[in-house]
Amino acid sequence: MNQPxxxxxxxxxxxxxxxASSSGQHILGxxxxxxMNRHTKNQRTTIRWHGDGPGPNAPTVNLTFINPDDTQTTxxxxxxxxxxxxxxxxxxxxxGACEGVCACSTCHVILTQELYDQLMDExxxxxxxxxxxxxxxxxxxxxxxxxxxxxxxxxxxxxxxxFTLPKATRNFYVDGHxxxxx
Amino acid sequence: xxxxxAVRGGGGGTATARLxxxxxxxWCLPAQQTVQRFRHIPPPLCCRQSTTSTIATDVNNAPSHNxxxxxxxxxxxxxxxxxxxxxxxxxxxxxxxxxxxxxxKLQSTAxxxxxxxxxxxxxxxxxxxxGGAVGIxxxxxxxxxxxxxxxxxxxPYGLVRYGVAPDHPEVKNVEKEFASLFIEHGSTSDGExxxxxxxxxxxxxxxxxxxxxxxxxxxFGNVDVGHSISLSQLQSLYDIVVLAYGCQASDKRLGIPGxxxxxxxxxxxxxxxxxxxxPEFGHIGPIVQRCLWPKSLSEEEGDATxxxxxxxxxxxxxxxxxxxxxxxxxxxxxxxxxxILSKGTSGLIDTDTPTSVLEILKGGVSHVSIVGRRGHVxxxxxxxxxxxxxxxxxxxxxxxxxxxxxxxxxxxxxxxVAELKGTAGRPKxxxxxxxxEAAESTDDNSASKQVELRFLMNPKxxxxxxxxxxxxxxVVCERTKLVGExxxxxxxxxxxxxxxxxxxxxxxxxxxxxxLEGMKELQIFDDKKGVVKxxxxxxxxxxxxxxxxWIKRGPLGIIGTNIMDAKxxxxxxxxxxxSGELNAQQADGSKVSLGRVGLTELLGREGVxxxxxxxxxxxxxxxxxxxxxxxxxxxxxxxxxxxGLLKIALQDN
Numbered sequence: 001m002n003q004p005x006x007x008x009x010x011x012x013x014x015x016x017x018x019x020a021s022s023s024g025q026h027i028l029g030x031x032x033x034x035x036m037n038r039h040t041k042n043q044r045t046t047i048r049w050h051g052d053g054p055g056p057n058a059p060t061v062n063l064t065f066i067n068p069d070d071t072q073t074t075x076x077x078x079x080x081x082x083x084x085x086x087x088x089x090x091x092x093x094x095x096g097a098c099e100g101v102c103a104c105s106t107c108h109v110i111l112t113q114e115l116y117d118q119l120m121d122e123x124x125x126x127x128x129x130x131x132x133x134x135x136x137x138x139x140x141x142x143x144x145x146x147x148x149x150x151x152x153x154x155x156x157x158x159x160x161x162x163f164t165l166p167k168a169t170r171n172f173y174v175d176g177h178x179x180x181x182x
Numbered sequence: 183x184x185x186x187x188a189v190r191g192g193g194g195g196t197a198t199a200r201l202x203x204x205x206x207x208x209w210c211l212p213a214q215q216t217v218q219r220f221r222h223i224p225p226p227l228c229c230r231q232s233t234t235s236t237i238a239t240d241v242n243n244a245p246s247h248n249x250x251x252x253x254x255x256x257x258x259x260x261x262x263x264x265x266x267x268x269x270x271x272x273x274x275x276x277x278x279x280x281x282x283x284x285x286x287k288l289q290s291t292a293x294x295x296x297x298x299x300x301x302x303x304x305x306x307x308x309x310x311x312x313g314g315a316v317g318i319x320x321x322x323x324x325x326x327x328x329x330x331x332x333x334x335x336x337x338p339y340g341l342v343r344y345g346v347a348p349d350h351p352e353v354k355n356v357e358k359e360f361a362s363l364f365i366e367h368g369s370t371s372d373g374e375x376x377x378x379x380x381x382x383x384x385x386x387x388x389x390x391x392x393x394x395x396x397x398x399x400x401x402f403g404n405v406d407v408g409h410s411i412s413l414s415q416l417q418s419l420y421d422i423v424v425l426a427y428g429c430q431a432s433d434k435r436l437g438i439p440g441x442x443x444x445x446x447x448x449x450x451x452x453x454x455x456x457x458x459x460x461p462e463f464g465h466i467g468p469i470v471q472r473c474l475w476p477k478s479l480s481e482e483e484g485d486a487t488x489x490x491x492x493x494x495x496x497x498x499x500x501x502x503x504x505x506x507x508x509x510x511x512x513x514x515x516x517x518x519x520x521x522i523l524s525k526g527t528s529g530l531i532d533t534d535t536p537t538s539v540l541e542i543l544k545g546g547v548s549h550v551s552i553v554g555r556r557g558h559v560x561x562x563x564x565x566x567x568x569x570x571x572x573x574x575x576x577x578x579x580x581x582x583x584x585x586x587x588x589x590x591x592x593x594x595x596x597x598x599v600a601e602l603k604g605t606a607g608r609p610k611x612x613x614x615x616x617x618x619e620a621a622e623s624t625d626d627n628s629a630s631k632q633v634e635l636r637f638l639m640n641p642k643x644x645x646x647x648x649x650x651x652x653x654x655x656x657v658v659c660e661r662t663k664l665v666g667e668x669x670x671x672x673x674x675x676x677x678x679x680x681x682x683x684x685x686x687x688x689x690x691x692x693x694x695x696x697x698l699e700g701m702k703e704l705q706i707f708d709d710k711k712g713v714v715k716x717x718x719x720x721x722x723x724x725x726x727x728x729x730x731x732w733i734k735r736g737p738l739g740i741i742g743t744n745i746m747d748a749k750x751x752x753x754x755x756x757x758x759x760x761s762g763e764l765n766a767q768q769a770d771g772s773k774v775s776l777g778r779v780g781l782t783e784l785l786g787r788e789g790v791x792x793x794x795x796x797x798x799x800x801x802x803x804x805x806x807x808x809x810x811x812x813x814x815x816x817x818x819x820x821x822x823x824x825x826g827l828l829k830i831a832l833q834d835n
Contacts (some may be wrong), residue, residue, distance in 0.1 A: 068749075072555040093282075097359065097741055103352035134566040137609035140746055144605070 013174040034177060052090070053081035061159040065092050068167045077154040082161065083109060084149035085097065100150035102131050105139035107149035110164040141166040194464050198670070233481040247432045260715030262759070263326040263777030265420040267698075268550060269333035269406045269739045270340020273426035274360040276746035277329050280424075281363075281397040283752050285328045288396060311608030323765070327397040330420075330778050334406045335461065336793045336827040337801060342741065344460045347518040348533035349525065351817060353684045356741060363399055366797050400778055402785070405829065408699030410790045411781070417726055417779040421764060424728040424753055425714055425721070429737040430455075431696040432712075436689060440644025446473045446654040447644055450515050450690030453816065457543075458523055458818035459536040461827060473686035474503040495687020499527055500545040502630055507547050507682045509692035511639055512554035513562040517690050521570060522635050524581040532815035536822050550633045551682055553657070555640045555673040556583075557593025557664055558600055558617050565613045571621050575629050582629035589637040591615075593664065600668040638662045639680065640673055644687065657682045662713070693737040711736060720758060726767060728755055797831040804830045 058078040063086070065073045073088040077083075084107045087094035095106035111119070120126055128136075132151045139146060225653035265279060266273045316791060337343060340355050347352045378420035405426070407416060417423050433449040441447055447467065507523055509516045524531065526546025530539075554561060576579035583649035602611045617635070639659040647655030659680050695712035708715050713736055714729040730751040731744055739747075758764055768775075776783075785792050793801075804810070805818040813821070821827045 070472075095742070095745055097356040099355040100354045101352045101355070101357065103350070104356070104740070104742050106745060123232065130569075131566070133612065134564075136571065136739055137565055138742070140742070142608070 034126050053085040054078045059156065061154060061156060061160060061161075063154070064160070065094075065160045066162065066164040067093060070163050077158070079154055079156055081105075082150050083152040083154060084156055087149060092165075094149050096150060098150075102129075102135055102148060102150055103137045105148065106139075108136070108139040108141070108145055108166055109144050109149045109152075110147045110166065111147055112162055113145055115158070115161050117149070121146070139166075150180070191721065203567040209368075216493065217245075219464055219828070221650060252339060252761040260326050261326040261777070262326060262422070263420045263775045264327060264329045264422045264424065265754075265781070266329060266331045266424045266426055267401070267416070268340065268731070268733075269338035270426065270428055270731065271342060271356065271360075271400065271747060272340075272428070272734075272744040273331055273333075273340070273424070275333060275744045276424055276426060277399060278360075278363055278750055279745075279748050279752045280755060281327055281329060281477055282395060283756060284324070284807045288326075288758070297627070299582065312636065324759075326398070328398045328400070330402055330409075331403045332402045332407055332416075334427070336403045336824060336831055337798060338401060338403065341430070344455055344458045345430075346458075346741075347454075347522060348530060348535040349522070349588075357536070359580045399796040401793070401798060403831075404780065404824075405596045405785065405790060405792050406514065410788065411784060412425070412700055413704075413797070414702040415784065416781075419610040419766075419776050419784070421726060421777075422758075423727050424751065424755070425698070425700065425727060425733055426731045427733055428731040429695040429709075429712065431695040432690065432691040432694040434694055436640060436691065438643050440646070440654065441689070443656040444646055445469060445652055446643050446685065447687045447689065449689045450509070450511070450519050451693055453519055453688050454515065457535060457539045459534075459539070459822040460823055462823040464822060467538065467542055470686065474505045474542065474544075474547060476650075476653075476685065483815035499540075500528070503543040503547045505547055505685035506549040507551070507686045507688065508682055509550060509685040509688045509690055510554075511562075512552060512556075512635070513638075513690060513692070514564060514567045516552050516688075517563050517567040517571060519690065520552050521567075521574070523550050524631050524633050525575060525609045526581050527580050531812060534816065534818045534820060536820055537812060537820065545633055546579075548631050550631075551636050552634065553636045553639045553641065553659065553682070554803045555638070555662055556671065557595070557598055558590055558635070558665075559593055559610060560671065561613075561637075561681070563613075565609065565616060565629065568613060568616055568620075569697050570634055571635075572616065580629050580631055582632040583620055584634040587621040590618060590621055593637050595664045595671065597666060597671050598664065600784055630681055636672065636682075639665070639682075640675060642679075644684075645681075646667050647685075654684055655689050657684045657687060693732070695733045696735065704825060705752065718752075719747075719754040726758075726764065728758075791832060792806045793828070794830045800833075801827055801830050 022036055056078075058080055060076040062074055063077045063083075065075070065087070067073060075086065075092065077086040077090075082100060084094060084100050086092070086095045087107075088096065094109065096104075097106040098104040101115060102105070110140075121129075128131075128147075129151065130147070132148050135148060136142060136146055139148075219491060228317050262284070262384035266277055331338070333340075337361060342354055342357055342360075405411065407413060413423075415818075422511065430451065433451050435441065446469065449467065452463055452466050453470070454522050455463040456470070507520075522535075524546050526543050527540045528545065530543070535543075541572075571581075571583045571779040574583060602614060603606060638661060640662045642658050642660050644654050645656045647653045658680060661676045661678040661680065663676055665674045697709075697714075701707045701714070704723070706715050706721050706724070706725075706727070707713075712732055713729075715722045716729045716734055719728050719730055719734060720728055728751050730748050734751070735747060801821065802818075805820055808814075810819045819832060
């Protein structure tokens, strides 16, 4: 990892103003309240929430996922959908327990350093939203370039990007992971 | 063939026809066999909920595949039968990954068949003779999987329904994912635009196999393993039994004077179950009522309710209890109960908190102290839950959040500082910063309620109330200091005592897993740790038992932790089958796995009234009936007695 980006990583982690990113438009992801309302109100419909993304006529980019078993899957993502919506639509094994409202950490995905930096540059203040950071803190196998799939919107600039899904190791309790209490 | 497809109808049928043709070509399967494979195409989606997951359909289907009278070894293409004990997150995730893993295994069956052009036409199936690895060959013995989830309560979802705080509805969204397992994998077909052939073909295969009922899932609610059916009976009915029953039967205890004797000392587990409408914890309500609204306190409010809530004036609905609540322990459960108590009705009215609970909580409680023996760096809570407390006042709940600066300073020992270092310290560092900010900004004291986080306080004993010797009145705490190396600091007593008044005490220091009836004899339960003994999810010893979730690893972790856990257990199940261990255990011929049919018969014989998935759907619909709800925003009003739940589920319509 190159020095400047690591420095920024630390800055992002420890020193960003807590409420700075919670107001105003955010380039990444959906605003939480609007999504949450939509989903909680639709709780009893059988239509799955991830059908809400852009339609089949949206422009597409090719994204590659490195699966937990090290195989690779390249899919065609629609510009404007979240990475989580895209994964569910195309059968990529990414969980989304809270259905994409940034209330769990199950859509954890690892970016390349380049893409991570690029997305950080596109944020308003060089920091992730507070609640995404809070949820990432609980993610299994957290890395410096971890993000939540529900908070990443597919853009045209992502053509060819590679995303790594966290690996499930056998005996994951003896190799250093401490489950977060709840 | 066309006939089969017509069943599915509409545009989906055309698409399926195309896929089917291409798949048949690619798998080199003869048309006749394809027809046979698709004979069990499920009915259209609109009526699936009421038919495919019913026991009747399953029961009708299963024997034709299973031929129970045949020995397993003479029927190489039988179905794998799996029972999962417990319908909480760990059980559901295990069901999900087990069925998807089996689908993948069968896909690789197809892939091997494709690779070998000598595809067989006969009943033996395309791939039986083409096994690459020995392990895979063992797996070919199964042509599908039937998973049955058994649950002690009538309703599924475990702690998602009865543990997750009602003001966290987004966390409960996962229920929909679990419910969707009962509909079908990949049931939404939306005209894929995938570009690369490998991925799209794998999706196609996935969908077709799913449609072919390779994997079925059934729910048996109100079945108490250990009582309704013994563990050993279950083991002999099923090829594989997965224990996923969690740690909700017992608590860790403080073991200090007054804990067991005094009324008003409850475990957080009981309190959480009560405010979530758990049918076995209704008795907690009157205790909470007496503690929060004792005569002396409610007289000050001007209306003595005497434990019986017969006053329905709006002023009393918002009355704030002057009771002092002490929560012992500093995990997220402790923060949950503190938040619920503070918020009261105004913060819970739009949630699924039962109305009977709101009638007791009313406007909330004026003082809640959350007490921990160790410092803020060692707290087990996570930042999201702490941040919620810091925002209660801004969000209009009239609750101040207090942290004492001096306690943070006392907790910042050299070892604590070291614990914050490095990437692993990232979450803690952000949390400490948040707590420090909260300690700095305790300027607004105008709120009528408060929640206080107290650190380095060790509860030594509970003292009775002055006016009621049977009820708790205070908690005697000793100030502690931290001594020791990073991550091994111990709270040592300083002889300095502080007495915290308490009308209600909630002990929130963790749960304890308990063995099922019949486990002692098998010697598979670790009493010390409160978990089932296992290696990567395989229960130790020669048996067909597996374990997942809290009863495997202990009562820690968030819902998502069960994903990795389930994957590990599923990997162990697959290994158990592919290594030939399952066959070896069944080789003596004494065992025939009757699975779902056998279970249904046995429960019928024993007179156990079990709840099927469609029956639970009736409960679900009734709870969400608008006539039952306080407002449009309230997601559901739960039925809070077992009798009420069973009545709805079992009534004819």
